[in-house]
Amino acid sequence: MTRESSHRAFERAKRLIPGGVNSPARAFGAVGGEPIFFRRGEGAWLVDVDGNRYLDYVGSWGPMILGHRHPAVVAALEEAISRGTSFGAPTEAESELAELVIQAVPSIEKVRLVNSGTEATMSAIRLARGHTGRDVIVKFAGNYHGHVDSLLVAAGSSAATLAVPDSPGVTAGTSRDTLVLGYNDPAGLAEAFRRHGERIAAVICEPVVGNMGCVAGTPEFLQAAREVTARHGALLIFDEVMTGFRVAYGGAQSLYGITPDLTTLGKIIGGGLPVGAYGGRAEIMDAMLPVGRVFQAGTLSGNPLATAAGIATLKVLRDGDAYAELERRSSRLASGLAASAAASGVPVHVARCGSMMTLFFNAEPVTDWETARRSDTKRYAAYFWGMVERGIYLPCSQYEALFVSTAHADDDIERTLAAAGEVLAGVGGL
């Protein structure tokens, strides 16, 4: 398999764009080598600029739950383009997408559309602070909420101390308003509320984490987060940018039966176009301008293309048997990967929630960032490249989830398992 054209495209991009990429997750930093440049997608497949074909388990990092160029999405986009791409004025499609979201997600009574997941979380925490009149946000190590300054922070030297910046350019002042705690640790959360409860505006978490690899919140932990926030007058924000319409049509909150105060969405609700959203109880959402006084705006928010792709995607998911099929194929993939690893003597932990999963090269169950970080990233890199050479495109980091789409057919899954069997046999010797 040659990737000469990808190499040349990357050389050019590096001269023009920092690191040659518009998002660092694409840079292959964690697996070494050079990113692959793609030219087209078709169903479960990607074709690179050299003409190589790959089964795609990245799915644009989550949005492409129907695969690439799903006919319903393409038709909706073509129809929308024929009427104009942006007006900066209200359209009926915005209400249609909002209605689909509200009908699907238990906690959402009103929703505001934005352009990315980052915008959604940034706006949700501003709303939480505006609504409660408090400053401090609690987040959990290994959870990612976009590149919002106050969420781009790392734990201080001891748990339940205030955070420190996790990127140059994030000020110490900003990070002092964020607490970083251990995930799946109800006791740590209770302790933080004992010490800082009257200052905490909100707890934000991924109910099923995708961003340290796939790690599910325990029901006890998420229930504790619900109870402690309610008791202290703080808001609970579920960041379902990845899990919304992925792990179930109603998101992770519908699986756990827990109702957060605010929910952030993105990825799937844009059907492959840039969209985010935040929503919750009407009484909280009405604190936003122009009803209330919390400011948030967007020139392209709710634009006709993004809403068309989102509506088409959600309707396919709502009306078909997508989730049953995704569950069946994803379960086959997970059990096949575990069996291959066992046969090759490679210690792994396969974590899965619906159609998102991670093969952790880790002998112990992964429950939080402390256990996740002990994974063998060298083995993951070898596995990743072995799979690429066999035409399987996986996330380029141990700490990202892979996604199965409705376009992955049974024989695609079997092809993937055959490749993984060969590759894992080689990885065992590392």
Ligand SMILES: *Cc1c(COP(=O)(O)O)cnc(C)c1O
């Ligand atoms: C992807 C993601 C974000 C950020 O969304 P962008 O559209 O990349 O800004 C936020 N939260 C979670 C849980 C995500 O997976």
